[in-house]
Amino acid sequence: MTAELVRGQNHPLSEVRLEIRISAGSPVVAAATLGDDSGRVRGAEWVVHPGAPVLPGLEVSRQAAAEHRLAVDLAAVPEAVHRVDVLLALPTAGGGPARFGAVPAPFVAVTALDGTELVTYTITGLDAESAVIALELYRRQDAWKVRAVGQGYTGGLPELLTHQHLPEPHRLATAVEEAVTQGLARSIAPPPPRTQHGDRPRRTPARAAGPDRSESAVASAPRAADGDRSGQAPAFGPDQADPAVSTGHVPTQPVASHDGPASGVPGQSATQPPYPDQSSPGRGAPQAARPDGSGHPAPAGGPVDYRHPRRQSAAPQPTAPGEPVPQSADPGASGTPAPAAVPPPSTPTAPAGGPVDYRHPRQRSATPPTAPAQPVAGDATGWSMDERLYNQVWGMFEDLARTTAAYRSAVDFAESRMEKEIDQVLADPRSRIGGRAETAREAARAKHTQLVDQARAALDRDLDQLTAESEVVEPALPPAYARWDNPVWHGYRVPMEIPMAVRLGDLHLPESPSLRIPLLVRLPLQRGLWIDSGRLPSVFEDEPFADEGEVRRLAMEAAVAHAARLLAVHPPGEFDVHVIDPAGSGARALAPLVHADVLAGPPAAGAAGVADVLSRLTQRVDLVQMAVRGGAPDALPPGFDTSEQLLIVNDFPHGFDDRAVTQLRYLADEGPAVGVHLLMVADREDAAAYGPLLDPLWRSLLRLTPVPDDHLADPWVGHAWTYEPPAVPQGSQVLQLVLTQVATARRDWNR
């Protein structure tokens, strides 16, 4: 229920982690002051504003924008803070309107993390004021409440801050103005979502974990350019550390891209509100994309019963006569050998009739069968749908790893027990008489079968649930996360923001070959990629990939598909692709990129071309590094664009001399920290002549294969997962269509 507040009205807050969304007709500065129990703002360090955008539990945008999203975690706010005032001010620089009376009434909404609007407030009645206290969040008996304030100040920010009894209000107001001005001067370089994302996942617990947790930490450390801005926020003029001096952006763009923490769902156009369906938050977008669209989980294929076989009759009617109560109370605990009658789980999951029960087995027995927890896309923590889906996918990844671990452990145990028992039978001389040995052996085998069946039943129950989840999640994924055959690619539009991650393929386990987990890798890339064009993949040895040239062709095609996807999910001008193709052997695979004209330059051929591209990129890494280390990113040459760079290297080490190899290693080591990444298409054997010299290079790259191969391990249990490269559907023009749009956007951007 959304409470629509009028001026002066207050409302209790049911959540402590909130987002405050502000929309005004023209760019405004958003800030907040913290007050103690007597309402006093203790000093400038208790003000969060564009020059010092982060305080514990609070974050505001670094720039003026028409749309803001402030992240608020009231639980993280210091104990001493009893009041948080949310302020809006019109920036004095930039020639915008100077009074709120000249702009549409600002609208403020306090929402829960899932997007549910808790309260909204439209600040009406403003006229000559240029600063306004929009909302006040305050503690009342250990709970937080929100009040609609709407107090405006004609004297602008200085007067407002004076009124808050801040020491040196003018100085602070000037600092805010400076930060905003510098933000404008930076022109609207797209606010680095990677900075914000780089922070955020570290705040989201548990599920974001994965290997990426460490990666993101690693990533933002060397990325000093961005790190400085988020980490040492209080330094005024934070953008000084930012080498991103991009020009040519239309000033209206930042408005949409300044959304702050929730950096939007890629693929959604910037002009739309990122949550089109606010009435059913958290579910809005994804549900619309669900295959059935209905609230009822009735996936294709008719009714399916996901409940545990033994629970089927017991659970809905716990008092059903003849049902042993203890069994219905805990059907999952099937450790005892009693129910030899456990049917193989495939039987009941077939068209057994009755409604689908997606509820987690745990919830089923704990709470009586009331609320079925049907899987919903975006059902995870996160500050944006992008992040929630990312976390959900990683959660599914972990769940599948763990449930499979349970199954494998049970099967191993069953086998070792059976062997032991049979050994005992054989060792016992008495059992040699008559058919005893055979009987005992049979018994051991039966015990084995029974345990394995039970384990399989438990696994299948979990797999069904994960499959159901996957069926709603896949269609809801944004382009960056989606398979190439996902319809979302047909509605592709060049994004305004860098997504949180990108899908590099699918992962699955032999126990559940049809359940594919998207392999999502965080952006910006933390390490280069290596498409292995050598060594025939172990799992498909008998498949017709024996032709070495065929593997190389597939490898290059995979590289092109990865590069195309990376180009497509970055805003124009944020990502450049260079190609080294010394012998021109990759020309055919590269054709889509070349024809669409989305490369930074034509593929470099010959030794001279190799040397040229490498030295340019090496120089770039040097420059950015020096600038960043010296704390003088401003010293970068004018017009230096700091977009991410991807270098595709085909046929390594063909065309490479020793110097070029050294440069390549340098790029692999130092490049990722300053946004220069490698995409090697190579057979390690080809470079065997270099000996161990290149080992660090290969180790530093994420190895992918052009054909399915089981070489990737999960971070929890260490299963070997079969990686499958993302395939563009046969005969589909989706890649060309997407690249055409990318090319158009790049041309417009360059103009």
Added chain:
Amino acid sequence: MTVNLTKGQAISLQKNDGGSLTAVRMGLGWQAAPRRGLFGSRTREIDLDASAVLFAGKQPVDVVFFQHLVSDDGSVRHTGDNLVGGAGQGGDDESILVDLERVPVHIDQIVFTVNSFTGQTFQEVQNAFCRLVDETNGEELARYTLAGGGNYTAQIMAKVHRVNGAWTMTALGAPANGRTFQDLIPVILPHL
């Protein structure tokens, strides 16, 4: 229904309504050592560790302890190592959560242990206790007072095991000596 147990006491616990446990938590709490030295830096920290060992037919299959916080199957989770203890006011400083319905089918016993990693015996530790809680309703099932419990550095707390398809808890409370759960395996085996 809190049962206050003395060491060596073994009783079976089953829910009053005849149902079985679905989720239990083992909580461990103790009081941090008093600060010593001019700057409080010479404190001899007390580090107690809670562990859970998963057995299948008397074979240890998996262990959850401070270096392996989640069992591979995900059913047993340790909330994290506490190296110094707490206020000694009765709050849990370390917890192990067991989702009994997610425990793999072949696991039939889970044994909870407490060790003194820093070597203090339970005589030297103030306000140390461990307890088992029915996580579904927060009800305390059993509580041991460890403090003053004798010249031991470890205790086999309790086990949950499958009885006729339902989980049951048996308090063990057997004293032992050891720095980590590995030292305790021989002591645990007789209780399986």
